[in-house]
Amino acid sequence: MPFPPAGRLDRFPLRAYLWAAGLLLLAASLLLLATHLRGIPLVQMLRDPASYYDYSPFSGMISYGGILLMTAAAAISGFAAWTGLRWRGLLAGVGAYSGYFVLDDLFMLHEGVWPRLGVPEEVIMTLFAVGAGAILLGIRAEAAPERTWGLYVALALMAGSIVIDMSLQSDPATVAEDLLKFTAIGVWTLFWTGVASGAVAGRAAAPAEDRVVQLETAKLR
Amino acid sequence: MPLDHIPLRSYLWAVALLALAVGLLLGAAWLREVPLMQMLDDPASYHDYSPLTGLVSYGGIWLMSSAATVCGFAALVGGRPRRLLVGVAALSAYFALDDLLMLHEAVWPRLGIPEEVVMAGIAAALLAILLRTRAHAAAAHPWGLYLALALMAGSIVIDQVIIPSGDNEAATVVEDVLKFIALGIWALFWTRVTYGAVTGSDVAQRHG
Numbered sequence: 001m002p003f004p005p006a007g008r009l010d011r012f013p014l015r016a017y018l019w020a021a022g023l024l025l026l027a028a029s030l031l032l033l034a035t036h037l038r039g040i041p042l043v044q045m046l047r048d049p050a051s052y053y054d055y056s057p058f059s060g061m062i063s064y065g066g067i068l069l070m071t072a073a074a075a076i077s078g079f080a081a082w083t084g085l086r087w088r089g090l091l092a093g094v095g096a097y098s099g100y101f102v103l104d105d106l107f108m109l110h111e112g113v114w115p116r117l118g119v120p121e122e123v124i125m126t127l128f129a130v131g132a133g134a135i136l137l138g139i140r141a142e143a144a145p146e147r148t149w150g151l152y153v154a155l156a157l158m159a160g161s162i163v164i165d166m167s168l169q170s171d172p173a174t175v176a177e178d179l180l181k182f183t184a185i186g187v188w189t190l191f192w193t194g195v196a197s198g199a200v201a202g203r204a205a206a207p208a209e210d211r212v213v214q215l216e217t218a219k220l221r
Numbered sequence: 222m223p224l225d226h227i228p229l230r231s232y233l234w235a236v237a238l239l240a241l242a243v244g245l246l247l248g249a250a251w252l253r254e255v256p257l258m259q260m261l262d263d264p265a266s267y268h269d270y271s272p273l274t275g276l277v278s279y280g281g282i283w284l285m286s287s288a289a290t291v292c293g294f295a296a297l298v299g300g301r302p303r304r305l306l307v308g309v310a311a312l313s314a315y316f317a318l319d320d321l322l323m324l325h326e327a328v329w330p331r332l333g334i335p336e337e338v339v340m341a342g343i344a345a346a347l348l349a350i351l352l353r354t355r356a357h358a359a360a361a362h363p364w365g366l367y368l369a370l371a372l373m374a375g376s377i378v379i380d381q382v383i384i385p386s387g388d389n390e391a392a393t394v395v396e397d398v399l400k401f402i403a404l405g406i407w408a409l410f411w412t413r414v415t416y417g418a419v420t421g422s423d424v425a426q427r428h429g
Contacts, residue, residue, distance in 0.1 A: 012413050014364040017406055021368065024405040028277060028398045040271075043390060046397040049264055049275040050323055056255075057323035060264040062243055064321055068286055075287040076294045079412070083419045087224065106279055108265055108272035143224040150225055153232045171258065178261040179243050186239040187232055194227045197298050200419055201222065 066185045073189040074098035084199030150191030157184035281404040288408040289313035300418030365410030372403035
């Protein structure tokens with residue numbers, strides 16, 4: 001098998017990109033077709049909502065900030081699970097969990113979509129809690145006897161946000177709830193970025209020949 | 222190797238800084254008499270429209286912010302070429318924010334910076350990235366980057382030439398679909414580059 005030149009940056013052949021473009025086109029076309037069949041204007045699915053409905057683009061800025069932070073956590077965890085030398089299963093789980101969290105927050109899945117499909121909001125919230133519990137147990141097993149303070153802080157802040165959401169209904173309570181949720185997501189992202197950098201540590205900075213040794217060592221594990 | 226090598230006080234500092242950022246933003250909103258809930262809630266919930274509105278636009282933002290994060294992370298952990306990865310991360314992050322908050326359409330012009338200047342700045346940054354990538358790719362062609370830029374150029378031509386001449390829904394659909402595919406290819410290309418930057422996969426293959 002011919003090997004790519006050492007200086008080559010991009011190792012995908014052109015046809016892989018053409019396939020990807022075809023799949024993205026297919027996905028967009030199916031979405032637009034479903035939109036058309038439901039009598040919804042296509043532009044509604046394509047345009048920024050702020051432009052389509054003509055409201056300030058800064059609306060929901062803190063909510064969007066949380067979504068961007070959680071997207072970062074999902075991307076970094078997924079990438080480290082793919083390229084790292086350790087904790088790959090845990091990072092893959094965190095990538096999937098964070099990725100779903102983003103989609104749920106952005107498209108209001110647990111509030112607006114799942115209930116329409118017959119799945120009550122409580123079931124989704126329970127699954128969220130089970131996912132967080134599984135991640136906590138997984139990381140305790142990996143980290144013991146050390147403490148994982150970042151995860152504890154993130155989960156405590158998120159728990160505070162959920163308690164306020166379920167027990168208090170007022171504007172100040174909503175401000176406190178959203179503030180706790182935003183800081184929880186920020187700490188979650190910081191924590192998993194630290195874990196992910198540890199998972200790939202030494203790999204990127206090592207000379208090329210050392211990487212082969214690292215790869216072989218990882219295979220033996 | 223400790224799993225969590227960040228000390229507790231760093232997390233507490235992060236909480237304080239994040240809370241401060243939110244506090245300043247909400248303070249500014251309050252001074253401008255913008256309802257705080259408007260800044261906090263999901264816009265779909267606040268303005269009461271379908272949460273699936275803008276799905277394709279959000280998909281592009283999600284792809285671009287993922288590309289920014291992965292490139293930034295690879296640069297952070299020592300992936301090479303580091304300066305190129307930092308540049309791509311910065312441009313991708315700006316692109317995502319610009320798209321999300323309509324910066325070049327609604328914000329910069331209010332601050333006296335015309336849309337054309339912002340577009341020229343993005344074009345110049347893309348050209349610089351293309352030239353640096355060509356230099357690092359040696360004799361090989363970075364096809365993914367070429368394809369992404371060609372699709373994006375097609376989208377911009379439709380946006381600037383065809384759509385301003387009249388209300389044309391078909392042109393808008395083609396423009397936005399081209400842009401979405403361009404962002405997907407951009408994210409795929411840079412994810413593959415960062416994979417090689419972090420793992421040195423060509424070396425591993427040769428010895429594997």
